[in-house]
Amino acid sequence: MDEAAGEIPVAFVVRKVGSMISAKQIMDYVAEQVAPYKKxxxxVFIERIPRSPTGKILRRQLRNYSASKL
Known part of the structure; x- marks a missing residue:
């Protein structure tokens, strides 16, 4: 949580098996695609994205995970 901006953009990434992609590579790619304030x-590299039984992403769990790890 950023006091000046509120929440900061965080990417939760599940790596493919054998992938060696780095956090910097992901941040650089996204920076090319979006406005500066959305960078x-x-x-955060995680094992799997938490989903509900209907398949929706459980964003609350990601926020809780983010708050506990950051």
Missing amino acids: VRKV
Whole structure:
């Protein structure tokens, strides 16, 4: 959480098997695609994205995970 801006953009990434992609590579790629205020400031590599039984991403769990790890 950023006091001046509120929440900061965080990317939760699940790597493919054998992938060696780095957080910097992800941040650089996103920076080319979006406006400056939307740039990813933090990349978190996780095992899997939490989903509900209907397949929706459970963003609350990601926020809780982010708050506990950051």
